[in-house]
Amino acid sequence: MKKLINDPAHVVETALAGMAIAHPELRVDAKQRVVVRGDAPVPGKVGLVSGGGSGHEPLHAGFVGLGMLDAACPGEIFTSPVPDQILAATAAVNAGAGVLHIVKNYTGDVLNFEMxxxxxxxxxxxxxxxxxxxxxxxxxxxxxxxxxxxxGATVILEKMAGAAAEQGRPLEEVARVAEAVNADSRSMGVALTSCTVPAAGHPTFELGENEMEIGVGIHGEPGRERVALAPAREVADMLVQPLLADLPFQRGDRVLCFLNGLGGTPLIELYVMFDEVARILRGNGIEIARSLVGPYITSLEMAGCSVTLTKLDDELVRLWDAPVRTPALRWGV
Amino acid sequence: MKKLINDPAHVVETALAGMAIAHPELRVDAKQRVVVRGDAPVPGKVGLVSGGGSGHEPLHAGFVGLGMLDAACPGEIFTSPVPDQILAATAAVNAGAGVLHIVKNYTGDVLNFEMxxxxxxxxxxxxxxxxxxxxxxxxxxxxxxxxxxxxGATVILEKMAGAAAEQGRPLEEVARVAEAVNADSRSMGVALTSCTVPAAGHPTFELGENEMEIGVGIHGEPGRERVALAPAREVADMLVQPLLADLPFQRGDRVLCFLNGLGGTPLIELYVMFDEVARILRGNGIEIARSLVGPYITSLEMAGCSVTLTKLDDELVRLWDAPVRTPALRWGV
Structure with a gap:
């Protein structure tokens, strides 16, 4: 296992200690593992809390700040945060206007956030x-x-619901925006390699030299099928066609196209994939009105990518464009 | 070779085509391989041009925009751009106030930029x-x-000289800022793995399962020594002590600490390394006044990182904090 770490059992705390120094505008409790926006609770504002297993950085702690999350609670690597952490994060951002929990659908996360x-x-x-x-x-x-x-929709949803909360909208409205983004987003990923959880010390799964996993999960969960390596244009087809079939997107739709790196794939390859994805969308009469290209929801050093499409209306475009100031996503401020 | 590409001979063009769609605010000539700020030439402003081999993304094209570069010319992967490309980029940003070339010290780059x-x-x-x-x-x-x-200093220099140019300073002044940043910056990197240039199809060099290369170059050039894998805190020492010895930095100095990922190393490990680097600096009485953590000058999918320290004065802090709007670095606008 080749990793820039010390003790495999303390990777998350040490990384949070590093975040605290690199981002003094955040309040980082490396011991309790809660990252809070420096000015929280913001009077009158709905608090947004997310969390989940670590190893997907910058998700979620990298998205804490003005216009996005108020707090994040990172669990052990690929492991849900515990209820105490989530409770502490919720209390820290509760300004009396209510709190929205943003939860990725994994059984442990859902149960712990409910509790x-x-x-x-x-x-x-x-x-x-x-x-x-x-x-x-x-x-x-x-x-x-x-x-x-x-x-991937988690990133888009945190940005758009975060913007709605920043505008001072009430909890039910912020929740409505979040639900709308989730309802109108679809994602699919591909892995070219596995990744290694430090505490395990060996790759989560095995992939042959000429294989890739289509539809892989962000913890290395099996996807739809294991197929032979293929050129980017064929991989793009394997990822995008199921998205178009599922929503379904229609001619004339505008989308946010999020080409996400899983960690080990260089940015130059993500732009190659983005070009291929754009070609397919163009062929289907779908306009890329906004885009995001880079490693924003990763699986440690896994090589591969995922594509997320979010159908846009004018409101969602405005919420996407609104100012945001976090370690990983920042514009307008 | 597991890569999300089509033909290994056309990776750069296809990636640039993807960039053009993802970043409509830039003018991208994927054929001539020149990326220009959309509003160039900016009247009265010194034009900043950089370039070099591809495979280091987001460097340089990802740093084109307000407050940073006016143009970038990416060469083939790990290969200098040709004089024609650089000439085209220079002409595109020449607003009559002169042009500054920012050149990383590799023999091919230096010769081609001079020509x-x-x-x-x-x-x-x-x-x-x-x-x-x-x-x-x-x-x-x-x-x-x-x-x-x-x-690594290239990123810092492009940002600070870019801010000086954006303020309308004359060529000699912008060049003075650039020289000052270079003079007061020191870097060193470590590789845990090699990387594979698509056209070659095999790893650039070999590293044993228990080895790392201290002082590696961004094209996989040999460094100072090949040593056994070590914990992050020891790796941090191996990288930072030579920086402190070389400038030399002194107690009470303020620095910008840039912890750069070489491509294949997850962000969570970069924050672990940042914590260790910060500990050493603190022990030497050096204050981290600004920081940057992430993959900004990469070597394809190489696992590893580099540390860059730039000694700061009030002017450099102001130039760093000034607004910037590029695909990879953005704040204030």
Whole structure:
């Protein structure tokens, strides 16, 4: 295992300690593993909390800040945060306007966020709502999930719901935006290699020298099929056609096209893939009105990518374009 | 070779075609391989041009835009751009106030930029100056370089000189800022794995399962020594002590600490390394006044990182903080 770490058991805390120094505008509790926007709780504002297993950086802690999340609680690598963490994050951002939990659809995450929400409501009396992200069209059920997994749409949803909250909209409105983004987003990924969880010390799964996993999950869960390596234009087809079939997107639709790197794939390849994805969308009369290209929801050093399409209307475009100031996504401020 | 590409001979063009769609605010000539800021030439402004081999993305094309580069010319992977490309980029950003070439110190790059500068001056009569970046302390001479190689400081220099140019400063002033940043920056990197140039189809060099290359170049050039894998805190020592010895930095200095990922190393490990680097700096009485953590000057999918320290004064802090709007670095706008 070739990794720039010390003790495999303390990777998350040490990384959070590094984040604290690199981003003094955040409040990082490396011990309790909660990352909070420096000015939280923001009076009158709905608080947005997300979290999940570590190893997907910059998700989620890299998206804490103005116009996006108020707090993130990173679990162990590829492991749900515990209810206490989520409760602490929820309390830290509760300004009396309610809190929205953004939860990727993995069984452990969903249960722990539910438990934390109950505890938070009992403690503070404030309202806590949850949106469960389930945009991955690859498989119906998966290794850690009943129903579809939550993947790339999480980034888009955190940005857009974050913008709605920043505008001072009430909890039900922010939750409506979040639900709308989830309902109108679809994702699928491909792995060219596995990755190695530090505490395990060996690759999560094995892929032959000439194989790739279409529809892989962000923890290396099996996807739709294992196929022979193919050129980027064929891989793009394998990823995009299922998205178009599922929503379904229609001629004339505008989309946000998010070409995400899983960690080990260089940016130059992501732009090659983006060109191929754009060609398919153009052929289907779909306009790329906004785009995002880079490693934003990763699987440690896994080589591969995922494509997320979010159908846009004028409101979602405005929410996407609104100012954001986080370690990983920043514009307008 | 597991890569998301089509024909290995056309990776750069296809990636540039993808960039053109993802970043409509840039003018991308995928055929001539020149990426220009959309509003260039900006009247009265010194034009900043950089370039070099591809495979280091987001460097350089990802740094084109307001407050940073006016144009970039990407060569083949790990290969200098040709003089014609550099000439075209220079002409495209020449607003009559002169053009600054930012050149990493590799023999091919230096020669081709010099030739392009002569041609540009002969054609337009406008002044062209060059700054050669040579911040890598690892080795005195290298595989493709007489003298020290140019690495991470390039990113910092492009940002700060770009801000100076954006303020309307004259060519000699912008060049002075660039020279100052280069003079006060030092870098060193480590590779845990090699990378594979698509046209070659096999890894550039071999590293044993328990080895790492201290002082590696961004094209896989040999560094200072090949040593056994070590914990992050020891790796940080091996990278930072030579930087401190070389400048030398002193107690009370403020620095920008740039922890760069070489491509294949996950962000969570970069933050672990950042924490260790910060510990060493603190122990030496050096203050991290600004920081940058992420994959900004990469070597395809190479696993590893580099550390760049830039000694700051008030002027450089202001130039770093100034607004920037590029695909890879953006704030304030």
């Amino acid at each position: 934390a929400a109950e505890l938070a409501e009992a403690e503070s009396g404030g309202a806590v709502r949850a949106v469960v992200v389930n945009d991955d069209v690859a498989v119906r059920d998966s290794l850690y999930t009943a129903g579809r997994r939550g993947v | 392009a500068a002569e041609l540009a001056e002969a054609e337009s009569g406008g002044a062209v100056r060059a700054v050669v970046v040579n911040d890598d302390v690892a080795v005195r001479d290298s595989l493709y370089t007489a003298g020290r190689r140019g690495v």
